[in-house]
Amino acid sequence: MTDVDLRKLRYFVAVAEELHFGRAAERLHIAQPVLSRQIRALEHELGVQVFARTKRSTELTPAGRQLLDDARPLLSSAEALRRRAVQAARGPKTFTIGFMPGITVTQAVRAFEALRPDIDVEVLRVTTLDQVQVLYDGRADVSVVRLPIDQRGLSIRPLFEEPRLAMLPADHRLADKPALDLADLADEHLLQHADQVPEWRDIAIELRSGRPRPLPDLNSVEEKLEHVASxxxxxxxxxSVAAYYQRPDVNAVPVNDLSPNKVCLAWLASRRSRTIQDFATVADNVDWTRPR
Known part of the structure; x- marks a missing residue:
């Protein structure tokens, strides 16, 4: 049985994400020949080829794609282990709560601090891209997430639901309507992936041409609204997000047949600490919809 070297796995993930040995070497701050040797050593240890290399391109093999799927959570778990060990060595326990834009965790934090004065509480703003990842890599102990997410390996506790709105340019033909139906938006370009708005598949997400338009790389609400306004x-x-990020060149319009957004508390199912359970109990008793 061969023990997998985590350093080699990190090197592999960098190459797999860049699909270019030169760029991956720069990202890792090592020489390209060293990186190439480490990848060959990893392939030898595993007994499989993970990259198909030519003079012009680097592609993942089927074995490489499977390794990438498995390597990311393994590396995240290793990083989480390191973070928690360091925290334990520092003395007083720190409990970190991730939260998505538009969600206020103040009431829950105050109630938890009253219940557990022995805990130092920190908060961490997360995004759609990392609201679950922060649990796997140890940056957060719990995360107040917005569904849908991949729930495998997680414990999920529903907190509240809230309506979703269509964000339109202020000069859009529909911007002054009191409410819309999804069908009214069938020809619009959605600036987020369809899995974030499942109903969109039912209103011709691939548009009349039958081909989806490419999405820009948008990592924040602010970036999305800049594109909307333009x-x-x-x-x-x-x-709550629409209300927090109000701006005069963007109108928020209710959509009659959009299901509400579900907000939940999430944590790793493998973690059964009393601290997490105490916070979950507090979260259950907080009125998350009360105006703040």
Missing amino acids: GRGISILPL
């Missing part, structure tokens, strides 16, 4: 598309946001 007339490059529309976005669907939960009510």
Whole structure:
């Protein structure tokens, strides 16, 4: 049985994400020949080829794609182990709560601090891209997430639901409507992936041409709204997010047949600490919808 070297796995993930040995070497701050040797050593240890290399391209083999799927959570778990060990060595326990934009965790934090004065509480703003990842890599102990997410390996506790709104340019033909139906938006370019708005598949997400338009790389609500205001598309946001990020060149319009956004507390199912359970109990008793 061969023990997998985590350093080699990190090198592999960098190459797999860049699909270019030179760029991956720069990202890792090592020489390219060293990186190539480490990848060959990993392939020898595993007994499989993970990259198909030519003079012009680097592609993942089927074995490489499987290894990438498995390597990411393994590396995240290793990083989480390191973080928790360091925290334990520092003395007083720190409990970190991740939260998505538009969600206020103040009431829950205060109630938890009153219940557990022995705990130092920290908060961490997360995004759609990392609201679950922060649990796997140890940056957060719990995360207040917005569904949908991949729930495998997680414990999920529902907290509340809220309406979702269509964010339109202020000069859009529908911007002054009191409410819309999804069918009214069938020809609009959605500035987020369809799995974030499942109903969109039912209103011709691939548009009349039958081909989806490419999405820009948007990592924040602010970036989405900049594109909306510029007339490059529309976005669907939960009510609290739309209210928090109000701007005069973007209108928020209710959509009658959009299901509400579900907000949940999530943590790793493998973690059964009393601290997490105490916070979950506190979260159950907080009125998350009360105006703040």
